[in-house]
Amino acid sequence: MSRKIKVAAAQVGAVDLGALKKDTVQRLIKLLHQAAEQKVQLVVYPECTLTTFFPRHFIQSQEELDKYFEHGEDITQSPDVKPLFDEAKAHDIDIVLGYAERTPDGMGYNTSVYFSGSTGKVLSKYRKVHLPGRVEPFEDPAATNQLEKRYFKPGNYGFQAFRAPGLVKDAVKKSTTTKADESTEGKGDPILGMLICNDRRWPEAWRVYTLQGAEILMFGYNTGGHMSHLWGGKSMAPEEAEKEALFHSRLVQQANSYMHACFSISAARCGLDDGKYHLIGGSSIVRSEGHVVAEAGTDGDELVAAEIDLAECRQGKERTFNYGKHRRVETYGLITGQTGVVEPELL
């Protein structure tokens, strides 16, 4: 049987350093209303959606830094953000929201939650594992920093796939497809997983999720468009650097969707923050055979929606990428056995 779901990436354009969270949340709600009109069941928002991407700034005041974080255990009760979750529940739409999390014991994480609109509950929380960037700021005060390793700890939940109830049942009701696909009958609710930004470049993350049967991976990102110092000091024109960043972002999403036989939904925080810090757009929905189903056409707030059929994953999961038949774990030891590179002895 087909297992159709209508999903969307909610791309969010420029957010300046002084923007108020409650104003940004209103933009997110506007995108949610567009989703409701299009009968979308699942909306993915970007990484650190609620503020500008503050790790580009070297912030020395703890008080100032804390403004960019959500505090406490339950994001859905955060006063500025609660209206978004309330709307999601009212419209019976599941959402993924990325935000900077400060735990009660003072730890910072780059976090996403999966909120179920039908139950009004957070079904899963993910904390970014692959933090890019540096701990120490650049000496050049004009440089654009990437200080995620300073402000966040690596995620301590690992990659936990989870089932989202209700999504497929509704989709099947809406579906007019008659072709039977016995292989997916009785497989229950779809299996989902969350990544955040740089995680998408690490096939280990996709593999751990899909070893749990994940059918959709969802992630937001803040990816610099023309920060030339990130290109190893090579002289690259801003337009060229932006094209290169988009190329890599798309390449890893398409290839990992294919090699891990799952759909993926990516949502960009993008545009020109503070009139000068550029982040790429390119939010998209990609099929399990690696093809782009839908993609953003702008660098601003934009809903990118499509209906996908999870039954399509079976082709990859049961043939080319049938892990049980083809993987040879006895040859993979180094992947978990060592973190960094150990070169062969010099001859």
Add this chain to the structure above:
Amino acid sequence: MSRKIKVAAAQVGAVDLGALKKDTVQRLIKLLHQAAEQKVQLVVYPECTLTTFFPRHFIQSQEELDKYFEHGEDITQSPDVKPLFDEAKAHDIDIVLGYAERTPDGMGYNTSVYFSGSTGKVLSKYRKVHLPGRVEPFEDPAATNQLEKRYFKPGNYGFQAFRAPGLVKDAVKKSTTTKADESTEGKGDPILGMLICNDRRWPEAWRVYTLQGAEILMFGYNTGGHMSHLWGGKSMAPEEAEKEALFHSRLVQQANSYMHACFSISAARCGLDDGKYHLIGGSSIVRSEGHVVAEAGTDGDELVAAEIDLAECRQGKERTFNYGKHRRVETYGLITGQTGVVEPELL
């Protein structure tokens, strides 16, 4: 300092079921001579280069099957193939050659050797780990089989990176680059690794090699172009299936080169074997940032050559994909801990 090498993929077109190995070897020598004219230092030949891709056939006679294999420990002394290695030595060109190997104890492997032209020795041998296909033939006698799991054992050498002496030294002599790259000084000879065909779709293989610092991965392939039964019974026109196969082949090579920060050289056995079994071309050389440097324009015998600079790998290896700084092995346990999929409990 720059570390330039001139490399090539030697694409090999149709080889029919009755073709004589010594005739095929003459075609390989012709490509080698083209390489010598272009001052190529390293030539990569396809998977199972010496015969038609026999795993598509259900061969019940052991005597007939044995004709497709090379027997004994040392391929360089095999009478039909020795002329190729002699020419490689005469021209001081390193070569990678894929062939079906029958060991003295009767085991079959899908194997590649790396032969050093300057020393006249086999520096490394690799046996394909990720065998696609089936053990049992299809019941439909008209179906095109993929019986690698019947004829070969999974490779028992793992993924052992190795250094190839002499390649870079020569390249540096030829180089006219003056810009210094201190990060690569004294790093010695280039670090290489071999994959075969389907291995290229498995990021685990690329990761194990690049955890050993591999700078170039080299592989041949025999990839069906329009064998519709491989597409899960979906109705796909032959031209569409061929386009899809090329898309996937290119996608995984580009993305894995980028995500593992290494160059890659791929060589196709391609064309229309026996006038009816189509294999895709698309032999190519891909940079460590994921861009195609050179690619085949035909489905026949063709040398695809380019000069590459291994210093380019440092960008990826030291920044975005600096394993030591960014990998989190404590979250990767399932990759080596389980072979197949274990789904979360049904809710």
